[in-house]
Structure formats: structure tokens, C-alpha cells
Amino acid sequence: MRSKGIFLLLLLGALTAYYVYLPIPDDIEERWKLMVTDSFFRSLSHLADFSEMLGLKDYMGVMMFITFVEGVVPVSDERVHVTEEAFDGVEVLVYEPGQQGGDGELRRAVVYLHGGGWCLGSSRMGPYDLLARQMVIELSAVVVSVEYRLAPEHHFPVPFEDVYRVVKHFLQGQVLAQYHVDPDRVAVSGDSAGGNLAAAVAQQLPQDPGQRVALKAQALLYPVLQPLDLNTPSYQQNQHMPILPKTLMVRFWSEYFTSDKSLFRAMMSNSHNSLESAGLLKFVNWSALLPESFRRPYEYRAPVAESLDPSRTIASIVDPRASPLLVPDSRLRPLPKAYILTCEYDVLRDDGAMYATRLRRAGVEVTHEHYSGGFHGALMFTLWPTDFEIGHRMKDNYIRWLKQNL
């Protein structure tokens, strides 16, 4: 009896150690908390793989559990007024300062796009709700949090188009007036895949002949910006890091475009480039675009490019609405000033760092904040029990930048 108990305890211990323990670099704070947090994500991911294998539910369908666990019903209080609206048919949450009108002064506004690899997440998650409220209170801003449709049910370009429709709708004179928003003080912002959508929207607007109101700023939090080279130093260094291992990021990329698994496999081996995309590799050439300190001891090798069977060529991977790093400099020049946050222990670090270089070279004002002990998604880990000091610091610095630049 007793030995059985001990055996079970040992087994449980071994399993926990297997799941929880992860070699995390020493300079990441609160390592154990991060390991435990990540073990939850990894177990869920294994469960999702298993479920897909058995044909029960597809991988992303199971991963959506995270979104439900963190789900909230955003409610108004004395300081923040929340309404659910449809902007040109797309669901949004509008957060406004509680005291209506007040001094009659026009407010600034942020259109916020949640992360989750275009496949997961919702504006109705605790951390996004909290962030929106904080922005309303500290910036006296109107925050529009967009509930865009998700892949794999809605592949590219649906998520982008939903977001773009919302931004176009909001930037109309009479709509801005209705929310007491100053047309000269509107920003677009988002984290991770939301940062990708934000960057893409900022690029698309100046191309739009009918567009009169321009964005004042874009704030990109550890954004995803290109799928051509999935073997940058940050992908190599951080392929097994918490929250966003390389396999998951590649899975998000491939599912954004297609449910055909052959793209996932090709992307995992960085052999998904066609002769067409090869011409754009110069825009993601990390050996030319990363500052010396970001290159680390990695040798640049351009991804191989083959003439793929046309049925395997996915044209969308070179579409700038999916891959904002792939535009020529002339399309970067008209862009609003940018805030880019990157984390050392994040596969996406070099995407953000390369975009910072390219924007600066094109003459755009850029604030690049790099967190040397940062991990992907940290800014959303601000709620107990998965709250991290670094997440709070990131949030404070991000909101401070908006305060000074919007």
C-alpha cells in the first residue's frame, strides 16, 4: 500500500519535472513561475496534437481553451464605459472615459488588435480588457478593441480585412466626432499577430486613395512581420523558449494561409520559398539588417528557394498585408512614427529588430525598446496567478510612450 503511494508520488514528480522543467536562461526573472506557466501551454499543445491525431478536434480548436479560460465579460464602471458595437459589420469593443464629454476636449484613440497567431485570442480576454481600461484611464483615450475573425476557419486575408474595415470605418470624420476623438491623434497597436495586423494596416492606409485621416502612430509589441526566413538568429536561439516555441509560430504562420499541412512541414525546414519569394529575401536579410549586437554567433545562409510545383506555391506569403517586412522602402517612407518592443528570448525578436532598422533607414521615427530578459507575450501576463513583474514594466513603458507620442 505504502510503496504504491510512494511509487505514485515518484511518478507524479517525474511527470511534473518532465512537464515543468525547462532550461530557461538565468537572466529571465521569475523563472519557476514561467516554467509552471509554460508547462500549462505545453500540456495543452500536446493534448491538442493528440486530439487532432485521433480526429476528435483540430489542434487550434483545442488551443482555443486558453481563450476561454481567460475570457471575461467587459463591463462599464465609473471610470470606463464599455460598449459592444459593429464597425462595418465587424465586432468591436469600444472603451471610453467614464465622464461623458466632460470638458469637451477631444480625445486620442487607439485601435487595439489582440495577439494569438491569427488563430487564437479575443478582445474579451482578461489581460486585453485590463490593458484597454488602463489606456482609457491613463491616456484619456478611446480604445477600440477588434474582434476580428480567426484562422483556420477564416484564412488570410479575412483577419486583415476585418481589421482594415474597422480602421477605415473609425477614421471617418463623423465617427471620430461621435466618439469625441481628435483625428490627428489616432494610433494603431497590437501584440504578436496583432502587431502584424497593426503594421499591415499602417502600410495599407497611405496606399488608399480615398483615405483622408492618417494615423499618428503605430505601436508594435513583439510583432510577427515575415515568414520568408524562419531561421533567423532569434528563431535558432529561441526555438524551445516558453510560450511561443518555433513549432507553434510556424504552425500559426501556415494555418494563417492554409490548412494544408505540407506548408507547415516546408516552413519547419525553411524550404518553403519559391523563386518568386526569393527576390524578396533581401528585405529579411538579417545579416544586413540586424545591428551587430543582435546577430550573435550565427552564420547567415539565405533560405533555399526552389521552383515549387505551382499547386504548392502559396502566393499570400509574399503579400505585404501578411508580411509587412516585404515592402520596398518607398512604401515605408509615408508611415507614422513607430514604437517597437522586442524580447531577447523570443523567436520574433529579429522580425521586430529588422523592421526597426528598415523603418529608420526610410526616415521614420522609431523607438525600439528591447528587453534583455524578456520572453514572448510577457506584456499580457499581468493577471494573477500568471502575472510577471516584467509584464507590468513593459505595460508601463508602452503606455508612457503613447502618452508622449500620441
Ligand SMILES: *[C@@H]1O[C@H](CO)[C@@H](O)[C@H](O)[C@H]1NC(C)=O
Ligand atoms: C545578405 O546580406 C549580405 C551582406 O550582409 C550579402 O552578402 C548577401 O548577399 C545578402 N543575401 C541576400 C539574399 O540578400
